[in-house]
Amino acid sequence: MGRIACLALCAALAGAVPGPQAGESHSQQPTQASSAGGGAVSAQATLVQCGLGSSCVEASACSVSSSSSEACVTTESFVGVCCPLESAPGEGVAPPGSLISVEPPPPPPPPPRMVVCSEKEDCVPPRRCDADRYINRRQWKAPDVDYLDQHGPCEIRAGREGVCCRLPPEPREVQCQPDEQRCVRNNFCDEKGFISDYSVKPSPVPVIDGFKDFCKMKYGRKGICCKIPPIIRTEILCNFNEKCVGPGVCDEKGFIQNVTDETAIFGLPAEYRLGELPPEELGPFDTFCQLPRGGTGRCCRLPDPEWPRRLKLPTCGHSFHIRMPGDNTRHARETVFGEIPWQATIFEKETDKFVCGGTIVSNRQIITSDHCVETYNTSQLYVRVGEFILFQESEPLAHQDIDVRSVKTHPERGALFNDIAVIELERHLKFTPHIQPICLPKYNQKFTGRCVVSGWAKPAFIGRYQERMEKLELPTVETPACESSLWETHLGHFFRLGESMLCAGGEKDADACRGDAGGALACPSADGTYVMAGVAAWSVGCAEQGVPSVYTSVTRTLRFTRRYVRGSKQHPFFREVPKEEPKVEESPELPASSEPEMPASSAPELPASSAPELRR
Template sequence: MASCISQSSRSRVLHQKEFVQEPAVERYRFEEATNQGFEEESLESVPSLFFSFLFWIKMPEKKIGSPGMSIFSWCRVAAAVALILIILGGLGAAIWALVTYLRTTEDTGLFDVQVSAADQRLRVFDSTQRRWKHVCSSNANQLIANISCEEMGFVRAVNFSVTCAPDNGGDRDFFCVKESELTYGKKIKTALYPCKCDKGQILEVICQDCGRRMLPEERIVGGEDARQGSWPWQVSLQYDGVHQCGGSIISDRWIVSAAHCFPERYRHVSRWRVLMGSIYNTPIRKNIVIAEVKTVVYHSSYLPFVDANIDDNSRDIAVLALTKPLQFTDYIQPVCLPTYGQRLADGQMGTVTGWGNVEYYGTQANALQEAHVPIISDAVCNGPDYYDNQVTTTMFCAGYEKGGTDSCQGDSGGPFVAADVLSKTSRYRLLGVVSWGTGCAMAKKPGVYTRVSRFLPWISTAMRMYENSPGVHKMARAVTP
């Protein structure tokens, strides 16, 4: 600890340099004869300015006193030298500013909370100073680590530690934590303020890895068979041995699916099984793993469970807890959740997977199907030719105007994923959960998905509250970041 403090103090001493300001250069007026026309010259012509200056300097002057250069000529030379120095200094300052800007903004395409892959140091982007800053150690390091990982789309922090702060920190080059402001479901920035990190220690965090395919690379129509290990977070939810819905692994104990997969007749937890590890959803296949379900939590505001006559599928989301933690393999991996506040881009391509019907009213696929479809804007999907304002802010649509490729019955609760580099490394994130749609692969009737980014606090709260509570539970809304 002492070495960290002395190191940090030394850093501040090294940066307290005194700078002497250069005297301002007096501006001289050009002679009228040399200035005529020059003031009308476009400033775009720097060479013209330079040569005009040289011409002005070389003009003969009336000598004062003994033979030699006049005082006014000396003044001209001094002015010319000063101007050249000012121009060079200005260019240097501009280049320095440009380089600094590029260095501090090169990561602005990233999410503004990051953990360095090289040293696990937690960094947060200061949008005011446009700089990345380390987070100082505090008495709430475990909570900071968990909140930061959740905000980045990782389910939890698996470890944290502290290390000495770097020497190049100034008085406001770090972030300190207002511990009383820390809370799950809120962005960590709301609890941070610029500081000089008096303790000289910063936080290192290791989040649970996710969204990686270890091997090379209710509704699927017009898709294709997936390769083994292509979508290692995909699971089959089976009730009494029959495939009912899809789901997505988000941690070694938790699965995300859809609320509508758990109506009253399917709420005997002991009769549910989760199959994973294979593109086939039958128990006899190679690499298949079968897990038992301990807990089901669905959103209490999923209205069809309140009144079957209500035609509103908002908040169609559920999570399942397993009785035992999973062992991750090349064929079993968690998918990342979205980052807090992550927005979907119109036209962004995603992949939907499942064992759904390969055609409307057809039979279910033997092998896992995958289909690649673009996200459709809410404005288009709520148009009169599409779903006529049935798509709420907790949903989104994906598919093609002419149809042909879609999700279909049997893939409900399955994943809609897309890869991004918000955390520098390319990872797949669970952007949507297959929810509902009209028909299968019909023109202007795309699949509709639960918008997972709207339920991140709900998912986090459900996992914390019901981790040790067997049975089926319903939980109300949580605060959306």
């Protein structure tokens, strides 16, 4: 035994073997250390290092018999024995006398099974494979872990893994079915596969048998075959300047041709009398009318010698009188379904509370009064169009509810001035016979006739809203006459109308009241269409004799309106409706020289005025 080993063994045995007494020789053999356990350490034991399967512990702590000729040094610097790990004490070890089975470490996982792609596939990075498992080198998405687990990876090149993805489909030109489909752009085909009147979320191009089918539109542009929506025929009543005629009588502009034969105008060929009118002979938005002698026809305008030949009829401001059961029992002020198709209503989202009226001017914008919506956030409101009877679903055509995206107000808005706002909708409106935009006026256009106001007003600020939409014909009032009438109220002689104000009304029991705010003052043209002259704003009282109401002039605020409205139409050839002169019957008893006495004109008595009210 070397000198260094003897010194280490002697230092280790110092705690277990007593040192030599006085007078004893150092060459004396040390006594054997025993333990109550199964091991003992000899004084002549050889100092060793325990292997991987054992641990150095005191001899009394080892339950397995061990060799007494080998010794080791524990972590506490005591002499011990190498004891197997099954019986070594420690955390998580079974009590003495029991063996713990030690499982061998798991083998390393096998390398992933590489798959071989087919002839119609290629191994690409997972982010280049779209949802339909076609290669799309333009996209960048996260790898699909589930697909890798099911199908396994493939090898792109040494050390890189990918997925098997189908090759991009080859384009293939197809022909659409003539009677069922039409070639359109994919953003004009809705989710159900029908042609849409406005742009929607683009539909995916169909892939059939590995080919991406496309069709040819005009000028060689590519599109997809989309189904033609079913025709919904709507029966209407013709306007005052229209007649219900048979097929082949209306020209391209919608006027009755110079036909003198009454049978050709009001009759109908025998093959159409018992059946429906052909689709190509239907009126705008698939409308039809009942001919006087039986059968179906379309409403066509009477010849108008003043209308310019090269000018097309306006596509806005049309009033469709849609036939509906019970129209004969309505009172004079109630409208016919579709008669005011530009009317819109604004509601609260949470409570469905009626907020204000509005006017459709395009397929995305609504015009209303600013004081109606100034206290709301856009997320609190929604707009309903096509409503006829409030909170009922009995109309022949459904209404549309659309959320509000933004509200634009006039930059020079005052307490009573420039009370106008433009509401932008979240999506486009779908125009139907009962949902139509009104025409906007031209710059510096003036209105002097009688105009129409509509809504569900509360008469004289009391009572409840009308269930059925009503309308009133009101005379427009010149600015000087309107100021004179308002001077007689509490506003006084110092009140002046602003440039953005327009007056109408002043007749007893006939006025726009609370609930009509935001609605349009629509003035009819001689061609049967309507133009928006004003927006209902405020009044002094309601329906009082000699006190007209005040509207925001659309003509004076047209620059602001045209800035935020896209797709609106201006009336191309507006003319006032000619006034019908009353017929005076000559009485034989009245001498020709005598004239009837006319009552002296007197100023109307103005009632006690109330505070000016902003309509709600």
